[in-house]
Amino acid sequence: MTEHIAIVGGGTGGTVLANTLAEKLGAEIAADKVEITLFNDGEDHVYKPVWLYVAFGQREPADGRRPLREVVDERVTIRHDYVVDIDYDRKELELVDAIDPAPYDKLVVATGAQLDPERVPGLADGSHHFYGEDGAQALRDELLTMDGGHIVLSVVGTPHMCPAAPLEFTFMVDDWLRERGRRDEFDITYTYPIMRVHGNEHIAEWADPRLRERDIGVETVFNAEAVDPKSETITSMEGTKLEYDLLVAIPPHTGSDFVESAGLGDGGWVDVDQHTLEATGFEDVYAIGDAAQTGVPKAGSAAHYQANVVAQRLASEVRGQPAAAVYGGKTICFIETGMDDATFVEFDYERPPEPSEPTQAMHWSKLAYNESYWLTARGLL
Amino acid sequence: MTTNQSQSEADTTVDARGATCPGPLMDLISEVRAVDTGTVIALLSDAEKSPTEVEEWAEKSGNEVTDVVDQGDHNRIHVRKL
Numbered sequence: 001m002t003e004h005i006a007i008v009g010g011g012t013g014g015t016v017l018a019n020t021l022a023e024k025l026g027a028e029i030a031a032d033k034v035e036i037t038l039f040n041d042g043e044d045h046v047y048k049p050v051w052l053y054v055a056f057g058q059r060e061p062a063d064g065r066r067p068l069r070e071v072v073d074e075r076v077t078i079r080h081d082y083v084v085d086i087d088y089d090r091k092e093l094e095l096v097d098a099i100d101p102a103p104y105d106k107l108v109v110a111t112g113a114q115l116d117p118e119r120v121p122g123l124a125d126g127s128h129h130f131y132g133e134d135g136a137q138a139l140r141d142e143l144l145t146m147d148g149g150h151i152v153l154s155v156v157g158t159p160h161m162c163p164a165a166p167l168e169f170t171f172m173v174d175d176w177l178r179e180r181g182r183r184d185e186f187d188i189t190y191t192y193p194i195m196r197v198h199g200n201e202h203i204a205e206w207a208d209p210r211l212r213e214r215d216i217g218v219e220t221v222f223n224a225e226a227v228d229p230k231s232e233t234i235t236s237m238e239g240t241k242l243e244y245d246l247l248v249a250i251p252p253h254t255g256s257d258f259v260e261s262a263g264l265g266d267g268g269w270v271d272v273d274q275h276t277l278e279a280t281g282f283e284d285v286y287a288i289g290d291a292a293q294t295g296v297p298k299a300g301s302a303a304h305y306q307a308n309v310v311a312q313r314l315a316s317e318v319r320g321q322p323a324a325a326v327y328g329g330k331t332i333c334f335i336e337t338g339m340d341d342a343t344f345v346e347f348d349y350e351r352p353p354e355p356s357e358p359t360q361a362m363h364w365s366k367l368a369y370n371e372s373y374w375l376t377a378r379g380l381l
Numbered sequence: 382m383t384t385n386q387s388q389s390e391a392d393t394t395v396d397a398r399g400a401t402c403p404g405p406l407m408d409l410i411s412e413v414r415a416v417d418t419g420t421v422i423a424l425l426s427d428a429e430k431s432p433t434e435v436e437e438w439a440e441k442s443g444n445e446v447t448d449v450v451d452q453g454d455h456n457r458i459h460v461r462k463l
Contacts, residue, residue, distance in 0.1 A: 158407050193410060194403045195437050201402075221441045223410050237414065238442040274399075295401040 003034050003318055004103050006093060008083045008258070009110035010040030010068050012047075012377065013289030013303030017108060019379030020311035022073035025318060029075050034318055037102065038072060039093070041082040045071045047373050049300070052165060054136035056176055056339070057144065061133040071377045086262040088282065106284050106314055109270050110307075111256035113161050113290040113298055119252045120156055126229035127154075127249035130169060131161060142246055143173070148185030149245025154234060155192050156224040157252030158199060161290060163297045166190070166250050167198065167207050168336040173248075174214050175338035189217035189242060196220060203335075203345070206355040210337070224249070253298075255291055269293045274349070275326040277310055286310050294329070295349070302331045304376060334366035342366050391423030391459055392416070398427045398455050405431045406438055413444065413462050420462050421447065427455035435460060 005021065007014045018038045028034040050064030068078055079102070085094040092101035115131055117124040128139040153170045170190045177183040190197065190211055196204035197211060197218060211218055225237040227247065235241045255268020264279055265271040270287035271280040274294045279285040287293075288310055289303030296302045305327065312325035329349030335358075336342045342363040345353035356362075375381035395412050397405035405426035412422050424435060432449050435458050439446045448459040 159404070194406055194434065195441070199403045199407075221438060223414075223442075225414075237410075293399070295399070295404070 002032055003028075003105045005034060005036045005106045005108070005314060005318075006102060006104035007036070007038045007108045007110060008093070009112055009256075009289070009291070010038055010042070010045055010072070010078070011110060011112045011289060011303070012300040013112075013291075013307045014038060014040070014108070014110035015045055015068070015071055015377045016304050016379055017110065017288065017307035017311055018076045019071075019073045019377070020308060021314060022075040023379060024311055024315040026075065028318060035077065036075070037077045037079055038068075039079050039081055039083050039095075039102070040068055041080065042068075043080060044068060045377060047300075047370075047377070048131075048161065049370060049373075051130050051133065051136040052168060052172075052336075053370075054133070055130040055139045055143065055169070056172060057140050061137065065133075066374065071374065073378075083258050084261060085258070086264075086285075091284070104284075106317065107286070108310055108314075109256075109259060109264065109279070109285065109287040109291055110289045110303070111258060111268070111291045113159075113253045113255060113268075115251045116157070116254040117249070117251040120224050120227065122227035122229055123156065123224065123249060123251060126227035126232070126234070127247040127251075129249055129251055130165070131251065139248065143176075146186075146246060148182070150187045150189065150243060151246045151248065152189045152191065152234060152242055152244040153248045153250075154222065154224055154242075155250045157250060158193060159298055160250050160253045161298045162333075163199060163299070164203070164333050164335045166192075167203075167211075169248060170211065170216060171214075171337045172339055174216060175340070179339060187217065188215075189219060189244075191219040191222035191224075191236075191242070193223045194221065200353060202352045202354065206343075259287075259291060265293060274329070276313070276323070277306055277327055286313070294327070296329050296331050297333070299331055299333060301333060302329075305330045334362065334369065336363065336366065338363075390421070392420045394423040394425065396425045397431075398425050400426070400428065402428045402430050402434060404428070406434045409435060409458075409460060410438070413442075413460070416462055418462050422460050422462070424458040424460065425452075425455055426458065432456055432458060 047064040053059040082096040129135040198204040222236040288306040290298040309327040313323035316323040337358040341358040343358045347353040445461045450457040
């Protein structure tokens with residue numbers, strides 16, 4: 001009898017998992033003992049970090065997009081459909097376009113995160129962002145045509161994809177303007193919802209003096225309540241109002257509707273055991289990446305490491321062996337500190353991040369990683 | 382303020398146990414956005430710094446921490462939206 005492994009979501013987590021499983025279970029797949037199916041609602045695999053560079057005219061959206069079929073091992077079945085619910089008793093997935101439900105014996109949810117700007121009145125119309133292809137291109141066009149003024153980077157929602165990105169954009173736009181000799185025509189303000197400039201204390205301690213020494217205004221305890229596109233103002237629920245000429249916002253994020261409808265967790269985030277990545281209260285269901293409530297950042301590297309752990313666990317389970325692999329919270333992250341330098345952090349559940357002095361070499365390492373990402377997606381790096 | 386027994390009842394509860402800082406505070410802020418003025422929210426958090434962070438945020442945002450109850454493995458923090 002064939003064992004069905006279903007993966008919902010073809011982002012970094014789902015794709016790395018599918019490819020790693022295909023490699024590990026190659027013999028079982030060849031013998032028709034295992035079938036791996038990756039469900040994705042679109043045709044392409046997207047590498048989202050490219051969008052930050054699109055905003056500065058350094059990359060094109062197409063650089064971060066490839067057909068999923070080119071990235072995923074041919075031993076994996078890809079189904080372009082949208083999963084809407086789970087029948088846990090029958091172990092079946094309900095799909096939008098298919099008449100028959102899809103069976104599973106092991107299920108991995110890797111549905112990621114999506115933007116939800118409508119939660120703050122005026123935000124969608126009054127702000128730009130770099131968390132999507134269209135948004136990054138619109139932001140690029142705005143930056144290139146600005147004659148000066150006040151740029152406000154506001155972290156409106158947390159958690160959000162790539163916690164370093166708001167700081168990266170702020171450092172990069174400062175440096176980008178300096179390189180053009182136009183920094184004195186602009187004011188820059190960075191806002192964050194809590195009492196420090198980043199959710200992680202160690203990152204905040206490192207970033208705070210660097211923001212201030214570059215004459216970047218800092219507004220902490222700033223939770224955006226409303227944006228008025230006409231008067232170009234953003235107001236916080238703590239009573240602070242900022243006027244802007246360009247508002248770059250990190251919009252609120254939400255998880256998948258499917259997670260909510262399947263009862264796997266509130267807000268579209270799956271409750272999991274942070275070490276085994278098993279969905280709390282459900283048998284044979286795992287979650288990885290942005291969709292999983294692990295406490296680590298919503299970052300591609302975390303999804304990558306989690307995918308490796310779940311691949312090992314599933315391979316063990318298929319072979320009737322104890323699943324021993326556990327996730328220790330490992331996350332790595334490059335942080336751009338300008339257009340030509342960057343730092344790097346590596347941390348886990350026990351060890352906090354310790355940013356080092358930024359270097360040009362680290363910046364080039366990040367660019368090199370961006371190029372080699374496609375090897376990561378294929379499970380080779 | 383930390384007490385061993387709850388001195389007030391909450392109108393709504395945010396269970397943020399298991400989340401690391403600043404997750405519990407952000408969950409609380411989301412709930413404050415959603416409720417009416419005068420509502421008392423109970424935040425359940427096992428993050429060590431949550432009582433301090435919530436107190437600082439409440440002071441700056443004009444809300445009120447009415448109670449912090451040590452429940453052993455987590456704190457129950459009551460916040461009134463003002």
